[in-house]
Amino acid sequence: MSATIKDVAQRAGVSTSTVSHVVNGTRYVSAGLRARISEVMQELDYRPNSLARSLRVRESRTIGLIVPDNTNPFFAEVSRAIEDIGFHEGYSVFLCNSDGRVEKERAYVNSLVTKRVDGIIFITSGGAIAPLQDLTRHDTPVVVVDREVPLSLADLVLLDNQTGGQLATRHLISLGHRRIGCITGPSMLTPSADRVLGYREAMDEADIPAKPEWIVGGDFRPAGGEAGMRELLDQPDAPTAVFACNDLMAIGALRAIRSAGLNVPADVSIVGFDDIPLASEVVPPLTT
Template sequence: MATIKDVARRAQVSTSTVSHVLNKTRFVSPEITLRVEQAIDELHYAPSALARSLKSNETRTLGMLVTSSANPFFAEVVQGVEQRCFELGYSLALCNTRGDKARLNASMEMLLQKRVDGIILMCTQVDLGANVFDRYPSVPLVLADWGPMDMEADLIQDGGRLGGRLATEHLLGLGHRHIGCITGPRGKRAADERRAGFEAAMARAGLTVRPEWVIEGDFELAGGNSAMTALLALPERPTAVFVGNDMMAMGALRALADAGVSVPEQMSLVGYDNIELTHYLVPALTSVEQPKAGMGALAVDTLLARIKTPDCPRRVLTLTPELIVRDSCQALT
């Protein structure tokens, strides 16, 4: 493997001149610059990222802790993070926590050992308790929507209350008055905010939320399936349901199909997140759009701003959701 000394010898210059050409730290004549660049190409020389990081005290690598990158919602956010890192010349070290605190702590330790410049946290663990973050309070950190609210870190959050209200008002506008809700796990900010939006829209319409029509899910396919099965087993069922995320909505669609209940003719359904799959479902799912790639890019930009200005006040940035109307709802006749 070629070294900087080999490049200098081939270009007939000093190693410091090669360094100036690589890092653009001093003017070097076009003729010498060309010789150095030709030598680099001929020798296939690649500067040592480790050496650069030791000299500059930065690795140009960001870490990201995510509950599960296999979940389509998280995957689309991760794509936004990766794209923004690529555009800015950064690498991304991605770790899946699987909802396990011990795995989160171990991943955090690993990222710190690799000397990442900062970390994006997108995990469902709200109460982390004593954890590795307490031992490294100076690590630049950004919470991307799913994370504890009491941490001293910048926060990028979904406007869940507005999104839940938009979904419910859409159903109300179609004439539905018997509306149920499949929520995410209680105590998780995303789930609680979306449920609060649902309840606010119902209250504004002068309607009472029926407790038996509000079923707690787990943000996963199976949770949505079992929650809808429970709703269908009731003596009286709602004519429309707002589901707290698209994964549960897909599970709910399966339960409705298994029960022979047609959507939207016999029940209207609205999801949340607007993951790519919603467009390909039958029927295509009406859903509340979160700008997922935008959230990922904003997380990177916010983290880099925190790295550059570590003493600035905590930032809380709220994204604006939008309702995407498709085929899973219809006016009540």
């Protein structure tokens, strides 16, 4: 059976309240007495009840992180960075995969609030704001990453997706391309819409028409990039270069290009977005 605070107090010859003050740092305890209590806690392998402590001090030292899919390298990188910083600052991180489903987001929000997390970092599934509205009712601090939502619901950390789309397209134009396609992400996600807007702006400033048939839908996954690339290659006036709105789709597009008996960059140039580690491992290495 696990040691209790009473066991520690009896072994150390002090009151349970003194042990509690050492555990929670709520009152001055002399260095010698603190050391003796800490030694007994170690001997008995005493582990304070973190939930009970959080009820007293209103701080659990935990953070909830909700992402659409942690197998996606972009979300995996974000999750790892948050976990690393959280650990350095003394926080544990609860990772939740929503699969891009609003009902799972709301279920995780309810679970994390019940666990009394100190805050939630959220990459939402899209335009749905119901999970964020749930959080405002609980007065739980929330930061939304890479998604645009009303500022009244959360603080935001955003990428400059529009400028990124411009830079990717300008790079292809600088290589001499004039028939440049674009494989988009899901239309309801603002990162995809902003990257496509950047593509259109770069084409417009170079006086190059962005033909509607050169803009094909994808899903931010390799299969979507492969299907989109095949659609572009099947066109009579197929693009000689493609901006894929994320690296996973660019990798899928590379597969479609090879399957068509073409080479990159000799026959078709391609640029991705996100700079995931996998981009440097494919052959040829992906420009992103």
